[in-house]
Amino acid sequence: MTDAPSKKIAYSHTLIYLLSSLEVTQRIHNQFLKISGLVLVLCSPTFCATAADSIAPYRYQSNFDAATNTLSAGCAYIDSSSTNFGEALSIDFKLINNSLMLKSVELKAYRPLIGCDDSFEVSLSASGEVTSVLFETKTLSIGNDRNTTYELITRFDSTRNPVSSAGGYKFDQIQYKLAEAKTCSEITALATPVSAQEYWENVSSLVRNAEKRGETDLIDNMTDPDSEKLSSGPVTHWFYGDILNYAKTSSTTIAGDFTPEGEDFSITKAQFDALDAALCSAYQGTGSKRDVYNAAAELVGFGLFSPQFANNWGTFDYIDTGAKIIDSPSPTGLEYYTKYTTAAGVIIVAGDEVDDDAMLAVREAYIYMTSARPEMRGILQRNNARVSLFNTNASALPEYGADKSNESGGFAQTRSDPNMTANATMYCYPGNAYAGGNVAIHEMGHTLNHLVFEETNETYWYDRIWNIANADRAAGKVPEGLPLSEYWAKAVEGYIMDAGPEHANPFATREDIKENHPEVYELLVRYFPTTKFNYCSQ
Numbered sequence: 001m002t003d004a005p006s007k008k009i010a011y012s013h014t015l016i017y018l019l020s021s022l023e024v025t026q027r028i029h030n031q032f033l034k035i036s037g038l039v040l041v042l043c044s045p046t047f048c049a050t051a052a053d054s055i056a057p058y059r060y061q062s063n064f065d066a067a068t069n070t071l072s073a074g075c076a077y078i079d080s081s082s083t084n085f086g087e088a089l090s091i092d093f094k095l096i097n098n099s100l101m102l103k104s105v106e107l108k109a110y111r112p113l114i115g116c117d118d119s120f121e122v123s124l125s126a127s128g129e130v131t132s133v134l135f136e137t138k139t140l141s142i143g144n145d146r147n148t149t150y151e152l153i154t155r156f157d158s159t160r161n162p163v164s165s166a167g168g169y170k171f172d173q174i175q176y177k178l179a180e181a182k183t184c185s186e187i188t189a190l191a192t193p194v195s196a197q198e199y200w201e202n203v204s205s206l207v208r209n210a211e212k213r214g215e216t217d218l219i220d221n222m223t224d225p226d227s228e229k230l231s232s233g234p235v236t237h238w239f240y241g242d243i244l245n246y247a248k249t250s251s252t253t254i255a256g257d258f259t260p261e262g263e264d265f266s267i268t269k270a271q272f273d274a275l276d277a278a279l280c281s282a283y284q285g286t287g288s289k290r291d292v293y294n295a296a297a298e299l300v301g302f303g304l305f306s307p308q309f310a311n312n313w314g315t316f317d318y319i320d321t322g323a324k325i326i327d328s329p330s331p332t333g334l335e336y337y338t339k340y341t342t343a344a345g346v347i348i349v350a351g352d353e354v355d356d357d358a359m360l361a362v363r364e365a366y367i368y369m370t371s372a373r374p375e376m377r378g379i380l381q382r383n384n385a386r387v388s389l390f391n392t393n394a395s396a397l398p399e400y401g402a403d404k405s406n407e408s409g410g411f412a413q414t415r416s417d418p419n420m421t422a423n424a425t426m427y428c429y430p431g432n433a434y435a436g437g438n439v440a441i442h443e444m445g446h447t448l449n450h451l452v453f454e455e456t457n458e459t460y461w462y463d464r465i466w467n468i469a470n471a472d473r474a475a476g477k478v479p480e481g482l483p484l485s486e487y488w489a490k491a492v493e494g495y496i497m498d499a500g501p502e503h504a505n506p507f508a509t510r511e512d513i514k515e516n517h518p519e520v521y522e523l524l525v526r527y528f529p530t531t532k533f534n535y536c537s538q
Contacts, residue, residue: 053286054318054345054381058374059115061146062137069095070103073137076118077111082128087111089120091135093154093171100154102169110526113456114375132157133169138179149179184280187244191251199252200260200267203275204300206246207293210239218470223481230484232466236415237457240282240289243296247279263301271299288382289455290415297416306416308399313418315384316340316347323363325356336398337388344370345380346444350389351396354424359389361429362422362440365533369444369496372529376452383451386419387440394421410439412446412489415454420447428503428536435502437493438535445492448527461523468519477516478506491517495524497535 060074071093078085088108093100121134133156140150155173163169214233221227257266278295281287294311303309314331321341328340328349337349339356343363350359370376390396394404394411399418413420420443427438453461469487472478478487494507501508507517514521 054378055114055285055375056378058112058378059139060112060118061139061141061149062118062152063141064095064143066143071095071100071140073118073135075108075112075116076120076135076137077116078120078122080122080124082122082124085122088116091120093135098172098174100171100174102156102171112375113373113452113458114379130156130158130163130169133171135171140176140179150176151179152176182284184283187247187279187283188251189248191247191249194250194252196252196254196258196267196272197261199250200258200300202246202250203243203296206239206242207296207300207302210235210242210293213238216466218466218484220485221481221483222473227483230466232485233462234454234457234459236289236293236454239293239296240279243279243292244283260301265301265304267299267301271295275299290383290451293415302416308403308417310384310416310418313399316349316386318342318345318347318381323360325359334398336396343367345377345382345385347384347386348389349386350424353391354389355429355431357429357431358424358427361427362387362389362424365438365441365496365535366444368533369441369492369528373527376448376527379452379455380447383455384418385413385447385451387413387443388419388421389424389440390421391423391425393423397421410443412443412450414450420444428499433536437504438497441496442489442493445489448492449488460526464519464523468517468523472517472520482506488520491520491524492528495521495528496533498533499535503536 062071062073064071073091075088075090077088086107086109088111090106090108092103092105094103095101117139118137119135121136122130123132125131134153135155136151136153138149138151140152141148142150153173153175154171156169156171157173161170161172211231214231214235216230216232218230219227220230252272254267254269254272257268258272259266275292275295278287278291282289282292294309297303297309298311303312306312314333316331316334317329319326319329319340319342323341325339325341328337330337330340330349336351338352339350339354339359341348341359341363344366346366348359348362348366370380388397388399392408394400394407395402397404397419400407400421404421407421408423409426410422411420422440422443424440425432426434426436427440428434449461452458465488466484469478469484472487473480473482473484478490482490490504491507491513494504495510495513497503498510499508507513510521513524
């Protein structure tokens with residue numbers, strides 16, 4: 001692993017010296033400032049393919065405007081024993097006489113899934129009064145200079161500065177330093193060299209342990225005597241943390257191919273290097289944890305035994321097509337796909353037989369589904385989210401072939417899959433008045449779990465969903481034969497369509513969900529829009 005040298009600057013007691021050393025004049029009006037990513041644009045006369053950090057538009061960056069002496073933080077998560085504050089806020093401070101005075105606050109009901117990394121720690125007295133507040137940002141920029149960032153900590157303490165009669169909060173303890181970029185060499189700086197065999201064995205154990213960690217005591221399908229227990233959890237997040245910790249203690253190098261003891265396959269140096277590269281990218285915030293998991297899974301031989309493994313297939317470039325179908329830029333081996341469009345971070349592909357309107361209907365649904373939490377789009381794109389549409393069964397798709405000849409509906413994209421799939425005849429769109437569910441929406445519900453919630457460690461969802469599902473099943477509110485693993489996707493499908501019992505049962509309408517399944521309704525409105533989706537109006 002290689003990196004660029006880092007710069008350091010000691011903490012200072014005030015912000016004044018820093019501000020006087022920088023000439024900045026442009027006023028920043030928008031307190032919801034976001035880091036802009038470097039974009040490489042490759043254009044045809046009509047469409048552009050972007051090679052950029054898909055997460056960058058959803059990262060908030062604090063900014064100080066010297067012209068108005070205003071420090072604005074677009075999003076800080078709230079750390080407090082009280083739940084009355086909400087989960088996050090945007091905040092403005094005014095620099096007055098070497099102190100930051102709280103100027104304005106706007107509470108947010110939910111913390112964004114990514115990009116809201118500033119913190120606002122509130123301590124309360126026994127009577128509920130604010131005694132101290134600690135604000136911290138690691139992404140402070142000055143004026144127009146977004147490339148140089150600083151870390152800043154500032155504190156309000158009521159014992160030293162009681163709240164004024166006008167309600168003013170004076171943050172007079174201020175520390176700052178130049179922010180240090182994460183470097184890949186930090187990971188292995190203290191690591192001890194080990195043999196390739198020992199390294200391979202330990203990575204293999206980490207993969208198995210991350211999968212096993214998700215096992216629960218809940219039976220997935222009570223009507224199936226062979227049903228296994230439900231397995232769930234942010235496996236890619238767990239694995240990333242585990243292998244990062246391991247890489248900090250152990251490292252290895254190989255000169256050529258390596259055959260693990262007792263195995264009949266070889267591992268290449270390129271596969272070892274790919275794991276290092278994926279771990280480095282995730283550590284620096286430019287790559288996904290899923291990529292780390294799949295690089296490790298490939299290293300331990302997973303792809304040899306699963307032809308459908310994601311790393312066995314090339315990835316499509318993400319092209320912003322708008323509401324159009326274009327010729328598919330299919331990678332080698334996936335030339336079957338001739339039609340292509342994109343929406344909300346998801347690539348939508350199909351062969352010649354699939355109706356263009358079927359593809360555009362999926363596009364419209366995915367844009368709607370992610371409109372309340374647009375940051376989902378960046379996460380989906382980073383994780384190479386793709387849906388492959390077919391008309392008869394999934395055996396038509398090159399990734400699956402005859403193995404999926406019995407799959408006429410669709411299935412989700414999990415952490416190790418190249419895509420999700422959906423039957424383009426099994427949902428309603430103009431020209432196809434289908435009375436039933438919507439498999440594309442259903443599988444997207446699953447995929448948000450596997451690609452978004454696993455990546456972001458969305459514990460709010462994981463801590464609740466399966467207990468809610470199990471309680472509904474025990475109360476007879478859903479069929480006993482509905483697997484717990486299908487509960488969320490069924491609820492998402494019914495909520496998004498909101499089209500009545502001819503399209504979904506249970507979860508026929510939003511009113512039905514709100515009245516009869518209030519706990520899952522609370523989860524649904526947390527992640528999805530509450531405005532009506534114009535589904536199947538024909």
